[in-house]
Amino acid sequence: MQRPDPPADTAVAVVFFRPTAEQVARIVERFAGRMTVLVYDNGGIPPDALARLQGAEGLTRLGEGRNRGIAAALNALAEAAVAAGYARLFLLDQDADATPETARRLGDALDRAAGAEPPPALVGPAPAPKPGHKAPIYPPRPGVPPREHLRPVEFLATSGSLVDLAAFAQVGPFREDFFIDAVDLEWCFRAWARGRSCWMDPGTAIPHSVGRGTIRARFLPVAMPDQPLFRMAVYVRNTAYGWRLPHVPARWKLKQAAYLPLQIGLYWSRHRFAPRVLARLLAALAQGLAGRLGRPADAPP
Template sequence: MTPSELPTDTAVAVVFFRPSPEQVARIVERFAGRLPVFVYDNGGIPPEALAQLREAEGLTRLGEGRNHGIAAALNALAEAATAAGFRRLFLLDQDADATVETAQALGHALDRAIGEDLPPALVGPSPAPKPGHKAPVYPLRPGVPPRENLRPVEFLATSGSLVDLAAFAMVGPFRDDFFIDAVDLEWCFRAWAGGRSCWMDPGTAIPHSVGRGTIRMRYLPVTMPDQPVFRMAVYVRNSAYSWRLPHVPGRWKLKQVAYLPLQIALYWSRHRFSPRVLARLLAALAQGLGGRLGRPADAPP
């Protein structure tokens, strides 16, 4: 891709938390000097990687190296990109296997998603398989027809998505009191409720996974990501709190009411029915139902 073919209205946004030097190097090598890059330091960047970020062309580093959670980091990146005059922001996490060409393809997809009603808030790639990990599933939005080959979906993962920053300003920021899990899900439901739309481009795919592996239930077709206890607890808390939100569709709430207890049981069995793990998850469930959100006490610094 020649410099004249690069999108001039798009910046890249990356959140780093305890990345390896190789992960930082991959972002720098693929994007720095080709597209403007904004990175947020949520902590744990190795010294040699920090030096590489400081020397990278066209790269702006935000954050002071303390873990503020994914939502707060994404909000800061969106604010900085908007202030710098960009119209679109390509969101990535440190694991994302994406390129400048991915951003360009999604830019064309976002153009195709523009219609007479329900203007697009974001477009994202389809999840490519990643061995040993459960790929996310993005349910279709009922009652909304496809636009060309694009599929209207209830939600997408933030990582790999191209966000329209004008739509972001209208929908509002990601919920920083969610801290990490279900941030993207809640925001997309809010976008749909506000008259904006979310789209998946089947012609563009990147590997995407959550957690460090997959847990499978023996007798039922139930799978879920294997995550640290604190991550699972935040997921349970935020999922339960989402039942209180009017913009989250009833069909999704009913599905989660049935599915969340199975996930808790499956995760508990994975941890050999530890009383400590069960107590943590049930406390998280009570926090969500009671609306007690914010930074988890056991979140890593």
Template sequence: MKPPDLFPDLPRTAVAVVFFRPSSEQVARIVARFAGRMPVFVYDNGGIPPEALVRLRQAQGLTLLGEGRNGGIAAALNALAEAAAAAGFPRLFLLDQDADAGIETVRALSLALDRAAGAEPPPAVVGPAPAPNPGHKAPRYPARPDVGPRGGLMPVEFLATSGSLVDLAAFAQVGPFREDFFIDAVDLEWCFRAWARGWSCWMDPGTAIPHSVGRGTIRARFLPVAMPDQPLFRMAVYVRNTAYGWRLPHVPARWKRRQIAYLPLQIGLYWARHRFSPRVLGRLLTALAQGLAGRLGRPADAPP
């Protein structure tokens, strides 16, 4: 018997999930929370356990996309947005496999997006506040200057994709996520582009979910600075994409100045964490040069 629709006020909102090397438990959690209750689009970016793939294929109301190859988060999100829009859904709730969210989160954000509907510029996305997650550095979403709060929501420069509710009509106007970024800073660049093209991004302080970025946190010994500890290829892509962002006219100068000051410190902290390895420093400096030169795309050392 089909489970009851817990929230009949969400008949045209779909859930989109990107999986990359998830555990069977992570897949089971997504299926249990959403399948049969809301339309679900899943993208297989590779590494889904065989028994979990069977669960996905058998789940009610779930559409499985992707060929099991890691094409990067941006390409996966774009494919999910395209599929949901083609199916007639005006809103899409984005999740990664680590996010701890359920239908209640979708409903809260849907109501938040309704409250932001009269804002100028109009809203493209609304997302939750970052909740504390032990062992991980919570992201921070800087307030957007010169735009006031609305309906208890805060205008922010950018949001993480995971946990965000996207208006797909706005997405069509802003354009897709940059697939040549591959993974890091994809959401940041898109939100700055949204603002530049006459749309807005909002955070709902009354809704919060934890985020798990990286394997832990790197902290400076003598400064109040912390950053996620990530695999080398991820850190290199972050460095590359951040440097490339300095070339983009829609990224505000205030953010560029901040990152120009902050990125060398991050590189130094990461290098120190890896015992001042020449290989690590060389990889990060190469990534910096690639970003400044505009050489993007899939990293050679990205996992398949």
């Protein structure tokens, strides 16, 4: 049976940071030779995997092997896709279990959303379960009705999303001073504020996870990703800074204001109430409230 052709107007964008050789091989095997693949090297690609990338058909590697953060990588990939004449960009991280068929189905979904008001900026898949990890939840956008079996959502993860590059130009680039966490959340809220919309296709699902596991409260129905300390600190900082942004809705700010102290407490508990952990998170909270962003001093190179 012949496989359907992938969309010709779409390039694939993948950000690599310390991937395994297997993760690199999966991207090459699934996409190289079928779609244009743009890869950003944020560092740590094994030498044998790097050689495989360099020999892959239709694959372009960007970046210098230094960790510039997810936002800077995504912006560079979007710029390269626009320069190459593509109208859409299928964003993936190294863990994403996606295929050209996923890109085609999301392209069909973006076409179905084209008549929505406000017009779409991106469409993404529903999160499929992944053992040992907490799947993300994408809250529905109040006041916007579903369309063509698609659901309007406040935000989606960048990985697995199909972005309309004309909308990307209107909304603006991802915030590089966020470096990594909440980059997608802030961009989607900005898209809604600038007259664009974000949609989830329940008929398309890929596994998605954050961190290295899940932290669960003992007596409350609360779960959160378990991440390295620098990641958790950046999340706290960027969340606190989001309270300063006018395009982030008050309903989301109130929810996070209640939830963030609980997350800090759970994370601190997981790390046996180590004073240095609490000090790092409280310092990050203060940085966010004061608007001191940028690359974290303890971010891996």
